[in-house]
Amino acid sequence: xxxxxxxxxxxxxxxxxxxxxxxxxxxxxxxxxxxxxxxxxxxxxxxxxxxxxxxxxxxxxxxxxxxxxxxxxxxxxxxxxxxxxxxxxxxxxxxxxxxxxxxxxxxxxxxxxxxxxxxxxxxxxxxxxxxxxxxxxxxxxxxxxxxxxxxxxxxxxxxxxxxxxxxxxxxxxxxxxxxxxxxxxxxxxxxxxxxxxxxxxxxxxxxxxxxxxxxxxxxxxxxxxxxxxxxxxxxxxxxxxxxxxxxxxxxxxxxxxxxxxxxxxxxxxxxxxxxxxxxxxxxxxxxxxxxxxxxxxxxxxxxxxxxxxxxxxxxxxxxxxxxxxxxxxxxxxxxxxxxxxxxxxxxxxxxxxxxxxxxxxxxxxxxxxxxxxxxxxxxxxxxxxxxxxxxxxxxxxxxxxxxxxxxxxxxxxxxxxxxxxxxxxxxxxxxxxxxxxxxx
Amino acid sequence: xxxxxxxxxxxxxxxxxxxxxxxxxxxxxxxxxxxxxxxxxxxxxxxxxxxxxxxxxxxxxxxxxxxxxxxxxxxxxxxxxxxxxxxxxxxxxxxxxxxxxxxxxxxxxxxxxxxxxxxxxxxxxxxxxxxxxxxxxxxxxxxxxxxxxxxxxxxxxxxxxxxxxxxxxxxxxxxxxxxxxxxxxxxxxxxxxxxxxxxxxxxxxxxxxxxxxxxxxxxxxxxxxxxxxxxxxxxxxxxxxxxxxxxxxxxxxxxxxxxxxxxxxxxxxxxxxxxxxxxxxxxxxxxxxxxxxxxxxxxxxxxxxxxxxxxxxxxxxxxxxxxxxxxxxxxxxxxxxxxxxxxxxxxxxxxxxxxxxxxxxxxxxxxxxxxxxxxxxxxxxxxxxxxxxxxxxxxxxxxxxxxxxxxxxxxxxxxxxxxxx
Numbered sequence: 001x002x003x004x005x006x007x008x009x010x011x012x013x014x015x016x017x018x019x020x021x022x023x024x025x026x027x028x029x030x031x032x033x034x035x036x037x038x039x040x041x042x043x044x045x046x047x048x049x050x051x052x053x054x055x056x057x058x059x060x061x062x063x064x065x066x067x068x069x070x071x072x073x074x075x076x077x078x079x080x081x082x083x084x085x086x087x088x089x090x091x092x093x094x095x096x097x098x099x100x101x102x103x104x105x106x107x108x109x110x111x112x113x114x115x116x117x118x119x120x121x122x123x124x125x126x127x128x129x130x131x132x133x134x135x136x137x138x139x140x141x142x143x144x145x146x147x148x149x150x151x152x153x154x155x156x157x158x159x160x161x162x163x164x165x166x167x168x169x170x171x172x173x174x175x176x177x178x179x180x181x182x183x184x185x186x187x188x189x190x191x192x193x194x195x196x197x198x199x200x201x202x203x204x205x206x207x208x209x210x211x212x213x214x215x216x217x218x219x220x221x222x223x224x225x226x227x228x229x230x231x232x233x234x235x236x237x238x239x240x241x242x243x244x245x246x247x248x249x250x251x252x253x254x255x256x257x258x259x260x261x262x263x264x265x266x267x268x269x270x271x272x273x274x275x276x277x278x279x280x281x282x283x284x285x286x287x288x289x290x291x292x293x294x295x296x297x298x299x300x301x302x303x304x305x306x307x308x309x310x311x312x313x314x315x316x317x318x319x320x321x322x323x324x325x326x327x328x329x330x331x332x333x334x335x336x337x338x339x340x341x342x343x344x345x346x347x348x349x350x351x352x353x354x355x356x357x358x359x360x361x362x363x364x365x366x367x368x369x370x371x372x373x374x375x376x377x378x379x380x381x382x383x384x385x386x387x388x389x390x391x392x393x394x395x396x397x398x399x400x401x402x403x404x405x406x407x408x409x410x411x412x413x414x415x416x417x418x419x420x421x422x423x424x425x426x427x428x429x430x431x432x433x434x435x436x437x438x439x440x
Numbered sequence: 441x442x443x444x445x446x447x448x449x450x451x452x453x454x455x456x457x458x459x460x461x462x463x464x465x466x467x468x469x470x471x472x473x474x475x476x477x478x479x480x481x482x483x484x485x486x487x488x489x490x491x492x493x494x495x496x497x498x499x500x501x502x503x504x505x506x507x508x509x510x511x512x513x514x515x516x517x518x519x520x521x522x523x524x525x526x527x528x529x530x531x532x533x534x535x536x537x538x539x540x541x542x543x544x545x546x547x548x549x550x551x552x553x554x555x556x557x558x559x560x561x562x563x564x565x566x567x568x569x570x571x572x573x574x575x576x577x578x579x580x581x582x583x584x585x586x587x588x589x590x591x592x593x594x595x596x597x598x599x600x601x602x603x604x605x606x607x608x609x610x611x612x613x614x615x616x617x618x619x620x621x622x623x624x625x626x627x628x629x630x631x632x633x634x635x636x637x638x639x640x641x642x643x644x645x646x647x648x649x650x651x652x653x654x655x656x657x658x659x660x661x662x663x664x665x666x667x668x669x670x671x672x673x674x675x676x677x678x679x680x681x682x683x684x685x686x687x688x689x690x691x692x693x694x695x696x697x698x699x700x701x702x703x704x705x706x707x708x709x710x711x712x713x714x715x716x717x718x719x720x721x722x723x724x725x726x727x728x729x730x731x732x733x734x735x736x737x738x739x740x741x742x743x744x745x746x747x748x749x750x751x752x753x754x755x756x757x758x759x760x761x762x763x764x765x766x767x768x769x770x771x772x773x774x775x776x777x778x779x780x781x782x783x784x785x786x787x788x789x790x791x792x793x794x795x796x797x798x799x800x801x802x803x804x805x806x807x808x809x810x811x812x813x814x815x816x817x818x819x820x821x822x823x824x825x826x827x828x829x830x831x832x833x834x835x836x837x838x839x840x841x842x843x844x845x846x847x848x849x850x851x852x853x854x855x856x857x858x859x860x861x
């Protein structure tokens with residue numbers, strides 16, 4: 001979920017009243033600036049890209065690996081291609097129009113369509129927000145702290161961080177915590193999977209005829225191509241003032257970020273596939289089970305490692321999501337944004353942020369909630385709502401009047417179209433299956 | 441923020457989509473959009489864009505009798521089918537203004553047009569305001585019948601609103617934004633920073649008519665936006681802008697330019713400004729670096745006399761710096777010099793390396809004014825080359841630049857009084 005990289009940056013910009021802290025100023029030459037950009041993007045950039053593998057992502061990829069071993073690896077390749085295409089369109093629109101996606105939908109399609117898009121994004125966002133707080137509860141639960149204690153404390157902490165606007169340091173700590181997820185590739189290698197069958201699974205699609213497979217398929221699409229993050233790739237491009245002349249740099253970043261984050265995701269699947277799946281543990285229902293995938297590397301410390309990573313990823317996203325939601329609402333309804341960038345100057349912001357954190361907290365402290373099932377379930381909703389936004393992105397990016405010479409080329413339109421058709425087909429199938437038979 | 445509630449306020453979203461009727465109430469087609477002429481405090485409706493039998497037609501204001509929710513009535517019962525063409529200063533309210541950002545001049549903020557309010561004042565329909573609140577959105581989302589019965593709310597007076605028109609596709613449609621002049625440069629800079637790039641450029645273009653104001657706005661902009669806008673301006677315009685800025689801000693702005701453009705822009709500045717900018721950019725004005733001009737002619741030793749002459753002919757450098765022509769070796773090190781007159785007298789088949797035998801004295805950029813003046817006196821030179829640590833020529837100081845600095849202050853003042861430059 002490379003988009004979070006940009007989302008993070010956009011968010012930071014906004015908290016800093018739109019002033020870029022890291023942007024080279026004045027006497028720095030263009031060459032130096034580019035060098036800095038490359039360094040910044042290889043180091044912290046990739047770490048942050050991985051931070052996008054949040055609570056829902058970890059749960060989904062772990063479930064995929066435990067349930068089907070390497071069988072769904074091929075799908076990650078396909079989804080990565082789609083993700084790159086979708087993010088490139090979003091970045092390109094941002095660079096060409098200088099406007100956010102919600103803003104463009106509003107200007108090009110009017111209030112009703114805009115409300116429709118916003119509502120679907122909001123539903124997805126509320127779901128993800130809940131999943132992040134569930135993730136916090138699950139991570140600290142591994143340390144023996146009940147969610148009823150840990151989640152409210154974390155929620156108040158996140159709320160204060162956002163309202164006080166002193167988020168920057170905390171963000172770095174959260175991102176650093178997610179580095180522990182780099183243990184997955186090591187664990188995957190140490191688990192000595194059958195690389196031949198890994199390779200075979202990547203190139204040869206295997207499809208199971210079952211509802212659970214469909215759910216996991218959609219959840220994986222939903223957590224990898226998160227709807228809200230497409231909005232924020234675009235907003236980040238706009239916020240940083242990226243022009244069409246810098247588009248290739250942006251494309252490279254989007255592409256490498258997507259590939260990198262999804263590689264980590266694939267290693268999560270391989271690690272769980274080589275451990276849990278082989279040991280016959282096909283249904284993960286707790287965080288402690290999911291943590292076992294790290295055992296080949298960390299042994300008895302697997303749970304600690306998993307907990308730290310999960311906590312970092314969950315806190316990071318729990319802080320970003322409410323703000324992203326607030327921006328979508330501001331762009332759609334035309335509430336003040338931009339000039340009074342400070343959160344406390346805008347009541348709507350505080351209201352939306354508070355509401356989202358509250359909803360997330362309340363759901364996460366319900367005793368005995370099925371943690372993993374809920375996390376994956378949220379991603380299913382995400383995946384089901386994905387086509388709505390994708391269709392808008394696709395249509396806007398191919399609009400001749402809006403994009404001029406930068407509109408989608410034929411190649412792009414084919415891949416984007418296939419992504420839209422495939423996700424839509426999956427959503428409709430899901431809907432049919434859900435209506436036809438009770439959920440899970 | 442002036443708010444008014446005139447008795448009969450019409451809402452654009454309820455007019456659009458209504459039916460176009462003739463004098464007798466017969467249905468002709470549907471209303472697609474309203475056309476207004478911007479530029480006045482309350483822009484008048486100049487026509488209606490309607491869809492009649494699947495074709496888009498233009499109905500000028502002179503043909504319109506009444507505009508209302510759900511129906512627009514014509515004066516006659518005959519429809520003269522005119523295709524729509526945008527005229528200077530005209531915009532389509534729904535397509536170009538509704539749902540887009542506007543500048544609220546009174547608050548110096550960007551707002552979004554959730555609804556556009558129209559009323560009949562002084563005999564004709566004019567845009568009177570814009571609804572930026574929730575009410576405007578709700579009215580457009582609920583069914584039409586419910587929306588029509590919703591009471592009108594408070595709205596922003598159009599007289600304190602400026603619409604962006606940069607996205608309007610008409611070629612060279614340039615609508616002035618006179619209201620922007622009421623804002624303080626810092627407020628304008630804030631707006632530019634908050635707006636999208638194209639909208640920001642529109643503000644900058646509008647402000648550009650007043651070059652003093654433009655320079656002030658540039659001084660207030662943050663580095664990121666300053667860079668965006670300065671990069672797309674040609675050298676001449678940037679120089680023009682720099683002239684009007686405080687020297688330290690000018691140096692900042694210069695720093696936003698790509699390396700290869702900086703020197704070109706500095707060159708275009710008048711001498712006084714150029715020296716000041718150089719001084720702030722790192723060189724003391726009383727050193728060779730601060731005094732030097734980057735314009736000179738320097739050729740490789742292998743070049744022929746003809747090539748040298750050609751270079752001089754093409755050069756834009758002032759005559760005094762061209763009094764000497766320099767020669768460098770393949771490492772670009774300064775190897776010799778020849779006075780222009782001697783070059784002309786040299787045999788025409790000569791190589792520059794052979795004719796430019798004089799090894800000129802040179803100074804570093806840090807060399808003081810006195811050192812430069814002394815070299816000029818000792819060697820009887822009108823031009824002294826300035827070289828970097830690799831002995832490559834960076835610029836030349838000519839005698840008039842030095843004279844200006846060493847001339848006693850009183851002398852210079854008398855010169856001014858005499859009317860000389």
